[in-house]
Amino acid sequence: MNLTIRRPDDWHLHLRDGEMLRAVLPYSANHFGRGLIMPNLVPPVVTAEDARSYRERILNALPKGADFVPRMTLYLTEKTDPADVVRAHQEGLITAVKLYPAGATTNSDSGVRDFDKVRPVLEAMAEKGVPLCVHGEVTDPEIDIFDREAVFIDRVLEPLRDRTPGLRVVMEHVTTRNGVDYVRANAGSGADIAATITTHHLIINRNHILAGGIRPHYYCLPVAKREEHRLALRQAAVSGDARFFLGTDSAPHPDAAKLSPCGCAGCFTAPNTLSILAQVFEEEGALDRLEAFTSLNGAAFYGVEPNPARITLTRRDTPAIHPEHIGFDTARVTVFDPGFPLFWHVE
Numbered sequence: 001m002n003l004t005i006r007r008p009d010d011w012h013l014h015l016r017d018g019e020m021l022r023a024v025l026p027y028s029a030n031h032f033g034r035g036l037i038m039p040n041l042v043p044p045v046v047t048a049e050d051a052r053s054y055r056e057r058i059l060n061a062l063p064k065g066a067d068f069v070p071r072m073t074l075y076l077t078e079k080t081d082p083a084d085v086v087r088a089h090q091e092g093l094i095t096a097v098k099l100y101p102a103g104a105t106t107n108s109d110s111g112v113r114d115f116d117k118v119r120p121v122l123e124a125m126a127e128k129g130v131p132l133c134v135h136g137e138v139t140d141p142e143i144d145i146f147d148r149e150a151v152f153i154d155r156v157l158e159p160l161r162d163r164t165p166g167l168r169v170v171m172e173h174v175t176t177r178n179g180v181d182y183v184r185a186n187a188g189s190g191a192d193i194a195a196t197i198t199t200h201h202l203i204i205n206r207n208h209i210l211a212g213g214i215r216p217h218y219y220c221l222p223v224a225k226r227e228e229h230r231l232a233l234r235q236a237a238v239s240g241d242a243r244f245f246l247g248t249d250s251a252p253h254p255d256a257a258k259l260s261p262c263g264c265a266g267c268f269t270a271p272n273t274l275s276i277l278a279q280v281f282e283e284e285g286a287l288d289r290l291e292a293f294t295s296l297n298g299a300a301f302y303g304v305e306p307n308p309a310r311i312t313l314t315r316r317d318t319p320a321i322h323p324e325h326i327g328f329d330t331a332r333v334t335v336f337d338p339g340f341p342l343f344w345h346v347e
């Protein structure tokens with residue numbers, strides 16, 4: 001069986017920097033036309049100048065002849081200058097701004113604590129149509145980690161959208177039925193809310209992380225939730241609803257940092273994402289909607305044409321071989337293991 005679709009885009013991607021960047025980039029560049037590049041480097045990508053030089057480093061790391069365009073984001077801080085953001089967006093240097101609540105996830109220390117301090121930036125973004133990509137979790141230690149996304153919607157997202165009419169928001173890596181329902185319920189208010197869904201959250205629930213032994217490679221943020229939430233995500237992804245699209249959140253970390261007493265969050269899914277997604281859509285009887293999720297809906301939200309190139313996926317009787325790890329001089333990174341063989345090959 002064959003499926004030819006527009007070349008996909010990855011609207012949430014961590015490429016890191018230096019030798020890690022050079023090691024992981026070819027996997028994304030192989031299958032994706034564009035990637036929205038997350039700015040949570042150390043130090044973060046805060047200004048237009050930072051984004052310009054990071055973009056340069058990515059372009060220099062691209063394999064020869066690659067058909068991949070990095071689209072940049074800025075990391076929102078309480079000191080972000082609205083004029084810098086607007087200028088960078090008008091020049092086409094950045095596609096969006098990323099909000100990390102301080103302390104919510106990997107390298108989020110420079111993120112936002114006091115939302116009043118970023119109001120001028122958000123207002124400028126609303127006026128100029130610069131999308132805000134949101135890591136939607138509260139950091140209040142009183143709130144159970146499995147409830148942090150749902151509480152964020154009520155405490156932070158809804159008030160923020162109320163105060164900033166017209167602000168276009170992407171709920172990144174949505175993990176709950178609450179998130180899916182929130183996006184759906186705001187249908188009436190125009191194209192100002194959407195959500196990315198990752199590959200791994202379509203596969204794992206919280207049992208996969210914790211039952212029968214702890215599995216650090218399944219630990220990511222937001223953490224995977226109960227099965228009912230995974231099913232809600234699958235349903236949203238395969239529905240064809242234009243407000244849901246792929247952002248893999250492929251987030252490589254060296255094994256040494258994952259397999260530690262305080263292991264860090266992130267799943268590295270770039271190499272096998274498309275094989276996994278084809279299988280998910282096949283299982284859901286929705287192969288005809290895979291292209292909308294991977295290649296059309298996100299482009300429409302960001303106001304760009306779908307990629308002109310196409311890729312062909314073929315379902316064979318023999319499993320597709322993906323590396324278990326990728327390695328470079330000083331580190332090894334483990335590839336996300338869906339826990340079942342993958343029969344869809346990317347040609």
Ligand SMILES: NC(=O)N[C@@H](CC(=O)O)C(=O)O
Pocket residue numbers: 014040105106135219220221222249251252265266267
């Ligand atoms: N998703 C993750 O678990 N980790 C991401 C950060 C993020 O996207 O929140 C990372 O940068 O490692």
Ligand SMILES: [Zn+2]
Pocket residue numbers: 105135172173221222
């Ligand atoms: Zn995040």
Ligand SMILES: [Zn+2]
Pocket residue numbers: 012013014038249251
């Ligand atoms: Zn991420």
